[in-house]
Amino acid sequence: MVGLPLYVLPLGDERTASSRARVYALLPYLQKAGVDCRVLSPYDPEALAPVLDSCAKTPTLIIQKRLLDDRWRHRLVRAGVRLVFDLDDAYFAYAPTESPDRPAHRLRVAARRRHLARMVQASAVTVCGNAFLAAYAHRLGAKAAVIPTCLDLAAYPQKAPAPPPAVPVIGWIGSATNLPYLEVVRPALSALCRRGVPFVFSVVCDRAPDWPDLPVRFVPWTASGWSAALRSFDIGVMPLFSDDWARGKCGFKLLEYLATGIPAVASPVGVNGDIVRHGENGFLAAASGEWEACLERLLVDPALRRRIGEAGRRTVEERFTADRAAAQWLALLRQEGFT
Known part of the structure; x- marks a missing residue:
């Protein structure tokens, strides 16, 4: 399955639990299937520059649970980059350390909801860790697919x-x-x-x-x-x-x-x-x-x-094994013409 490069921007490195399970554990299987995966540094503020400079006509970028600011999101969309947003947390809700009774928390959650909605709506598809998250994406009129979190045994x-x-x-x-x-x-x-x-x-x-x-x-x-x-x-x-x-x-x-x-x-x-x-x-x-x-x-x-x-x-x-999740990703990439 050799095709266009697939850029991946993880939330963090392999010490970050969600990145370890939803990105790094899948890479060997995707690469074995012939996908040209190019993982960007999660800590470089200019990590997305190579995607904009890609020689591919319509590069694909998987963004793992990162809420890009308006500047980068607009640049990517204007450049014709196809975005795939991977989501495994209910960013639209209050986290256990947040309370609607605190004004600062209300403002923070409201801002997060805005950025999340924009990310989902700007993406060609949102890959969700469960059906509850997929239902949220559907409510925004977005396309969503469910791929559960899996482990490298x-x-x-x-x-x-x-x-x-x-x-x-x-x-x-x-x-x-x-x-x-x-x-x-x-x-x-x-x-x-x-x-x-x-x-x-x-x-x-x-x-x-x-x-x-x-x-x-x-x-x-x-x-x-x-x-x-x-x-x-x-x-x-x-x-x-x-x-x-x-x-x-x-x-x-x-x-x-x-x-x-x-x-x-x-x-x-x-x-x-x-x-x-x-x-x-x-x-x-x-x-x-x-x-x-x-x-x-x-x-x-x-x-x-x-x-x-x-x-x-x-x-x-x-x-719930990584090879099963990778197979689901491959099917989605083929279906959507992302590689």
Whole structure:
């Protein structure tokens, strides 16, 4: 499939979770299929200049979750560049660290919504991580396709079999902007702690939660250490609020647990309910009592942890691998004549 060059502007480098899953993991498969992928520096303010200078008559540029300013967007459109916008977050909603009660946050979200709408409407197609985001693009009259977030399984070796630990580790991995979600699971952890159920809560992040009342183990996230930290978990959790920002999430954290063979408990919000079959390959918990019950079942039953973890790994192998996502991208590129 040799054709026109395909430029890609990622949100960040491979330390950025969404870029790692939605760009860098797919590149080997696209290049093997003959696509001339040219990845631009995510940190160079003039990174888009080569696209404008391209010898291709109508170059194609995939923009991964970046809201270009009006200057660059207008220059690209005037030059005839075909834009493909990749979106895996509900930028039109309030993030967990934002509140409509704060004027500064209202202004910030309003500006983000304007830029997002312009990006979607300027793009030939918006590739969305889930149907909720695609519905937003459709409401703007834009063309949208759904390609879920997938993982390069080679980067997720399974947790090695080992004797059950005396004190199991419940874990969460993510960025500090998502720490507010841990308040969803905190009452259940507190209840388990009061009842004397042994566990350690491991948080792999760039900032530790301030929870002096609970047995929290903070592990700083590093590019070289996150994988080993993930495999140290015996149970993974993905708590979410039930709001539009959470409904726009694409299950990356949950898929990381499942790919590693770690049984997971997640809020039944957005794609989590599509990924998890409750009691088969994971557990879904809404109310605090449900979180407590699901976590306790897994904490006291090593055989259940192993069975659920194995089923979770199979789920990723069957539905959420990078080669599957790359095949969907190739089909879209062919269909739209982008290469």
